[in-house]
Amino acid sequence: MSEITLGRYLFERLKQVNVNTIFGLPGDFNLALLDKIYEVPGMRWAGNANELNASYAADGYARVKGMACLITTFGVGELSALNGIAGSYAEHVGVLHVVGVPSTSSQAKQLLLHHTLGNGDFTVFHRMSSNISETTAMVTDLANATSEIDRCIRTTYVTQRTVYLGLPANMFDLKVKASLLDTPIDLSLKPNDAAAENEVVETILSLVKDAKNPIILADACCSRHDVKAETKKLIDITQFPSFVTPMGKGSIDEQNPRYGGVYVGTLSNPDVKQAVESADLILSVGALLSDFNTGSFSYSYKTKNVVEFHSDHIKIKSATFPGVQMKFVLQKLLKVIPSVAKGYKPVAVPGRPAPNKPSPANTPMKQEWMWNELAKFFQEGDVIITETGTSAFGINQTPFPKNAYGISQVLWGSIGFATGCTLGAAFAAEEIDPKKRVILFTGEGSLQLTVQEISTMVRWNLKPYLFVLNNAGYTIERLIHGEKAGYNDIQPWNHLNLLETFGAKDYENHRVSTTGEWEKLTTNKDFNQNSRIRLIEIMLEVMDAPSNLVAQAQLTASINAKN
Known part of the structure; x- marks a missing residue:
């Protein structure tokens, strides 16, 4: 081929930087672009449940593989993704956000199109994203389209920040020189002074x-x-x-x-x-x-x-x-x-936490016990994802095995992030090594925000461990303010029906209420192999929480109360 379409050029370039899964949703301003994904061998379209989840998934993929790409449609799609994009920007995660926008002629005529604000301003959403992007580009001229794509990919990869790339719908099928792909994008850092x-x-x-x-x-x-x-x-x-x-x-x-x-x-x-x-x-x-x-x-x-x-x-x-x-x-x-x-004389480092003392098998599950116990279950190379809330604090007391990778959105702290992130991390882990385990810990309240992405995990036969900590509501919020307030309550779900509801065929469900049930499950040889998707519901008391979260909640409540 001497020429390829601009749309295919984008995906060939992404494949060259080891981005093999594309996240997002279809919309009429990006449909012709999505066609080009299937022209590139080894590239796949994840097909998320909504744009917010897709942005979380792209974040998880990028943390494991170094960069990700999210594709949305103009206006309604891109705005739905911005919470996740902001989180990636804040936490230094390289996500390229590609937006299919109306054709250049429609913009020039300021047509009253759907997905607009009805005022002829086609730049407003681009301007919004510019505040949470390292750089942006709105391609309008084929002459510099490939160089702008290359610049956006390089910036995403090198700076580990989000980048916005707008591509008009009438340009996806325009032809560019295929030989441009022969020169790799320069991903090297410029030398220091x-x-x-x-x-x-x-x-x-x-x-x-x-x-x-x-x-x-x-x-x-x-x-x-x-x-x-x-x-x-x-x-x-x-x-x-x-x-x-x-x-x-x-x-x-x-x-x-x-x-x-x-x-x-x-x-x-x-x-x-x-x-x-x-x-x-x-x-x-x-x-x-x-x-x-x-x-x-x-x-x-x-x-x-x-x-x-x-x-x-x-x-x-x-x-x-x-x-x-x-x-x-x-x-x-x-x-x-x-x-x-060479003259430094090593001093002793603090000792490892003491192991849990033996307890009767019928002892109710407690978070303090669980986080101390988890090190026995973790394996070398695990990707361990913890949701904002009790999980993100509890994991601090769990020693990691060699080459384990922890993901916790501590700075941005968007509740529900971890489930979408798990999807992206599972895609990435599978591409690196199908045996690499991805393990999620989330609260049952947080799960309700982004539970749809379990459907996408099932669709692609991904095999994460989904540990759902059920303590009947938003415990982290109860600890900060409103222990018995109705706004910290949630509708109980039948969690052990979720995988079946989402169409899973090869799956496992487990409910763990006691330390004995935990030990029996986590020491099972088959359970320790990521051979199928698993949902494990951990039953906990309402106010049960790791000790460091209790202390953090008190500090946060004090700060929030100050003038």
Whole structure:
């Protein structure tokens, strides 16, 4: 072929950057574009239940594979997706949002089309999205259409932020040179300014040389901006005690003997709190210092010797070095730090949580017990997704196995995110390794917001574990305010009928009310293999919650009540 359609060009480019599943919904302004997906071998259309769920799914896929693509239609479709898009933007997740828009002639004539506001303004939705996008493009000229597509894909991948790409319906079938695909999109980072980079590295080395009690603290952007390997080498070379934040779970190997636990300010384990806050040097990799990620901003470092490594700048104490990217700094640091850190004498890291004490088999399930017990069920390489609420806090006390990847939307915190995210993560995991397990923990209240996406899991024969924590309503909200208020109640569902309702043929349902039932289920050899989709309902008391969530809820209620 000497020429291909612009629509096919888009999907060929996405395949080249390892995006093989496209999320979204059909609409009359994108239908001809969706036809082109089926022309590209190995590409599939997920076909979501609604645009919000699709945006959550794209987020989950991108976190596991590095980038995702979401396609919606103009106006009604794209606006339905914006909550999820905003979350991806906030949490540094690379999602390309492609919108099929009315034809260029319809826009020029300002026709009173459906899905518009009725005022002839075809740019309003694009302008809305520009506030939650790293960059945007509205293609109107074939001459620069391919270069704009390439630019949007590169920006999505490199910055790990959302990008908006509008494509008019009359341009999908226009032809472009197929040879353009022969030159790969440049996904490399531009080098740092050499002088600034050298100054940063020399300053860090000076701090390391003088430090007696340094630590490493890994946060969300350690994973998002692909410096997990560099951070692991830094830990191995220096032997500094290493910790993660709630958003950083999975950023470093928790089986490493230098791993000390999760730091959440005042909500931390006392030994972890002491170890972090008494440090005289903190090397902070990829920090996102939101309230729930810091125990309501209760970080209490005793030192001002803090080095923050970010994707687009470095901060050392009170000095900021804009444009200096952490990946290159860490790579350079790894070459020179051994001679400086060789004098460091490793100190003991906080011990692992004590295992649960044996209990009678008929002991009712408690969250504190469950989160401590879960480490026995997890396997190397698991993708572990926890919903905003009790799950996102409970998982902090669960040690992860090697190469486990944690997903929890701690910053944006959109209730219902995790179920849609699980769909996307399951697609991505299947593409990497069909045996890779994807495990969801969500509340039965959160599930009601996005439950339709279980239907899409069934449609594609995906095999996640869906743990539904049933405590009769919004427990996290009850803990913050309104323990007995009606607005924190929900309509009870028959959860064990959901998979059958959504058409599943090969599936399992389980209800767990006691510790004995949990142990029997989770030690079953067949249950530990992701051979089919499973829904496991965990029955809990109404106000049962992890201890750190109870403490966080008290802090949040106090902050909300202040003038």
